[in-house]
Amino acid sequence: MDFRIEDITEEEIDRRLSVVEPLTDSVRQLVDAVIRSEVSDERLAAAKEKVDAIVADLREQQRPGSFGTPYTKEFIGMPWGNAAVGARNAVAPPLRIQRSPGLAECEMVLGAAYEGPGGCVHGGVAALLLDQLVGEAASTDGLPSFTGTLTVKYLRPTLLGPLSARAEVTRREGRKTFVHATMSDADGVTVEADAIMICPKDFVLPTGDALPPAADRRLDR
Ligand SMILES: CCCCC/C=C\C/C=C\C/C=C\C/C=C\CCCC(=O)SCCNC(=O)CCNC(=O)[C@H](O)C(C)(C)COP(=O)(O)OP(=O)(O)OC[C@H]1O[C@@H](n2cnc3c(N)ncnc32)[C@H](O)[C@@H]1OP(=O)(O)O
Numbered sequence: 001m002d003f004r005i006e007d008i009t010e011e012e013i014d015r016r017l018s019v020v021e022p023l024t025d026s027v028r029q030l031v032d033a034v035i036r037s038e039v040s041d042e043r044l045a046a047a048k049e050k051v052d053a054i055v056a057d058l059r060e061q062q063r064p065g066s067f068g069t070p071y072t073k074e075f076i077g078m079p080w081g082n083a084a085v086g087a088r089n090a091v092a093p094p095l096r097i098q099r100s101p102g103l104a105e106c107e108m109v110l111g112a113a114y115e116g117p118g119g120c121v122h123g124g125v126a127a128l129l130l131d132q133l134v135g136e137a138a139s140t141d142g143l144p145s146f147t148g149t150l151t152v153k154y155l156r157p158t159l160l161g162p163l164s165a166r167a168e169v170t171r172r173e174g175r176k177t178f179v180h181a182t183m184s185d186a187d188g189v190t191v192e193a194d195a196i197m198i199c200p201k202d203f204v205l206p207t208g209d210a211l212p213p214a215a216d217r218r219l220d221r
Pocket residue numbers: 003071075131132133134135136139144145146147148149174175176196198199200201205212217218219
């Protein structure tokens with residue numbers, strides 16, 4: 001696992017985010033436009049050439065492998081490649097997660113890129129987002145934890161559009177944290193999930209440093 005330390009200031013994090021977040025948002029727009037475009041085949045083929053040119057430009061300098069999750073020395077996480085919340089990852093829906101001890105919640109608008117059954121949110125996308133939230137709820141207050149078991153119950157179809165989600169720690173038992181999560185539309189809960197989150201045995205940071213107290217850790221900016 002990649003938890004490298006990158007010794008940069010909060011100002012530098014903000015500067016980097018101010019460059020990459022608008023780019024990521026434009027790529028999200030591109031994904032949505034490709035799905036829903038009704039322009040001619042010729043214009044679609046021309047768009048491919050333009051996109052290929054941008055990809056070639058960006059590939060001139062690439063890091064090997066994935067982005068990983070660097071932390072600053074102050075333990076601010078930069079999970080910018082993360083599939084659910086990565087600031088550089090257009091696959092991740094645009095989320096702003098609010099965190100408080102044992103709780104993580106967010107509002108979002110899921111569009112065409114997140115479709116499963118026609119007009120509805122893909123069940124795997126709902127599970128992805130709830131998995132992220134249960135991880136954050138468990139890790140903001142207590143031990144950093146990985147998902148051991150995630151049980152997802154789809155109560156009724158979740159229509160694409162404005163949604164909210166929430167995860168709350170219900171109980172802790174040693175290294176295990178139990179979390180309950182829901183996704184809701186304007187009419188109430190559509191998906192609920194229960195997770196057993198586990199802090200790995202003898203957890204130490206790869207740097208060898210002791211884990212800082214929960215209050216001093218921030219999952220991102
Ligand atoms: C500031 C610096 C912070 C550094 C960051 C560090 C860590 C980062 C962690 C979190 C990051 C923060 C936020 C996260 C946000 C989102 C996360 C998204 C969630 C994910 O996307 S995460 C990826 C998917 N996830 C995995 O990739 C896990 C793969 N797996 C393993 O890494 C091990 O398998 C592990 C660790 C799960 C257990 O390993 P282990 O050796 O510690 O377990 P052990 O045998 O000692 O069992 C101890 C007790 O847990 C019970 N138990 C064991 N396994 C269980 C299971 N699966 N389900 C239910 N209960 C289970 C036993 O029954 C026993 O219970 P009892 O004590 O009652 O007997």
